Amino acid sequence: MPEQKKTKIVATLGPATSSKETLKQMLDEGANVFRINFSHADYDAVKERIKMIRELNDEYGYNAAILADLQGPKLRVGIMKGEVIVNEGDEIIFATGKRFEGTKERVYMTYDNFPQDAKPGEKILLDDGKLIFEVVSTDKKSEVKARVIQGGPLRSKKGVNLPNTNISQPALTEKDIEDAIFAISQDVDWMALSFVRHAEDLMELEALISEHSEHKIPIIAKIEKPEAVENIDKIVAYCDGLMVARGDLGVEIPAQEVPLVQKQLVLRAKKARIPVIIATQMMETMISSLTPTRAEVNDVANSVMDGADAVMLSGETSVGQFPVQVIRQMSNIIKSVEDSHLIQVPQSPPHIRTKRYITKSVCYHAANMANEIDAKVISTLTNSGYTAFQISAWRPKAHILVFTSNKRILTQLNLLWGVRAFYYDKYVSTDETIEDVNKIACKESFVEVGDMIISLAAMPIQEKGMVNTLRVTEITSCSF
Structure with a gap:
């Protein structure tokens, strides 16, 4: 039976997930994307982990994606x-230059x-805002x-936030450039950039990727600064996905403003038809407890109901x-809520007539039609993955099966809501191809006799052009 859930799970790698056996069990339970957190990454360990994930993909038919953060x-x-405690009213000096013990x-x-x-x-916040100066x-x-x-224990290496300060530091530090070049050498599927403030930050990373890689690696902008929320329209134009890093x-x-900003960002991503990940403290108590709190269950459920493509685990899976x-x-929380009729997806057809207007329009109508005729599957043949992004954003009730001869996008598409990709490299006549695709959908138990499938294709099929054809088939036999 196909994997039931459509919302994807991003799991962060770390000491807790260092064995192939653990990674395999996580994939079995519904992990779709593995995140490498470059704040704490050792290159040799990362190489080893990536090798294991790719072996598991090959051995068991998974398409787990790798996200370099x-x-x-x-x-x-x-x-x-030693132990330092600061009290309200104390004065302290923050010094730069030569390192010293504080x-x-x-x-x-x-x-x-x-x-x-x-x-x-201006305010200086330390240790997630526990200390305020x-x-x-x-x-x-x-x-x-x-x-x-606001005082308290001042501990080593704690993070500093400067909410009112106009920071002149570039978004890509020297460490990031080094990490990005390493990630590119490992052929990762996605790259996320932290503390994005302006579209220029993303352009810089994009230029670095194209300089070191012949393939495009899609970029996720992590939204964690007030400037990013203000500049969201420009940021969305230059990234391939968003992460709400709460x-x-x-x-x-x-x-208290974060919940509404989360909803606003999810809607913005939908409108741009790019995936959005909700991250941070989703199941935090499960770092050391077998049971999540009711509030955490609600948080995951609400993120799914907001329409997130993926929900992310950090410390829960890394340590x-x-x-x-x-x-x-x-996975259980996702499955129990994601098919609810309470989830509303804003349905407005594409109206800006870009060169891909026809493809966008076909994808929009395929998603609507699938809901109308209760089609179980929308299948599409793609070389770039573009149609998968488009259909996924409309959140149809049908499974989205993507067939491609481009091995790179097989894993990349695993982040997208509802999308399941298959390798397919026969491009014969449209009739034959659609028949083939329907057979695979049957074999993988996505459909049975009497079910409807909507197939999207670019005609003529050999040219691998833009999608321009929508076809509806009723499955009359599943014995091939």
Whole structure:
């Protein structure tokens, strides 16, 4: 029987997921994409893990995708000397330049331009907003004096957020460039860039990819800064997917604003017909417990009902005690809610007449028609994967089966909602091809006798042009 759920699960790799056996069990339970977090990645371990995933894909017919997640300009404090606690009203100096061990009076900051960028009155948030400081003054060279607004333990290497500061640091740091070149050498399926603020950040990564790779690697923009939310229209024009990274987003903007921003971003991605991933703290308690909280179950369910293509696990699978069980729990939540009639997808046909207007229109009508005639499958032949993105965004009730001779997109498409890709390299007459495709849908138990299939194709089929044909077939026999 085909995999039931249509919403995809992204699982982060880490020490908890280092054995092939664990990875196989995660795939069996419904993991679709594996994320490499380059904030904590050792190249040799990453190579080993990628090799295992690809072997599992080949051995068991999975299409697990690999997502390389670049750290971006993550700001941190340095190492602290012993136990340091700061109290409200204390003054502390954040210093750049030569590294040193921090104390209650003075702490090292990894962000060199901080003294030039900071302005009095701006907030400095540490450790996901647990500590709050306010800038008192800066010498514009190497030191910023700040006052503690909300105190607590000041720990080594904790992340720093500057919600009001206009940061001059580039989105692609030297580490990111190195990591990206390594990821390209490993032929990853997707690349995510953290702390995107402007469309230019994405253009920079795109230029780096085209310089080092002959294939296009699609880019996911991680939205975790207020500027990104403001510039979302321009960002969407230059990326291939969005990630709502709620951890830093909830520190950079007031936490109570995150739920509506999440909904706004999902809708924006749908409109652009690009996939969207919801991330951070989805099943956090399952790092050390076998049972998620009711709030976490609700959170995953609501993300699915908002229309996310994928939900993501971070610590739960990278360092958690139950990486396989957490995927099982998440799959169960997804399956129980994703077919609900309460999920509304905004249905407005494409109206901007681009050169792909015909293809877009055919995909839109295929999704609508499938719902109308209760077709079980929409199948499409594609070389670039474009039609898969288009159909998936309309969220039809039917399964979306994509047939392609382009091996690269087999795994890439595994992130998209409802899409299942198959390798197919026979391009004969349209009749024969559609018959072939219907046989495969039967064999894989997506359809049975009496079911309807909608097939999209580009005629003539040998030219591999843009989709221009929609055909409806009723399955009369499943014995081939």
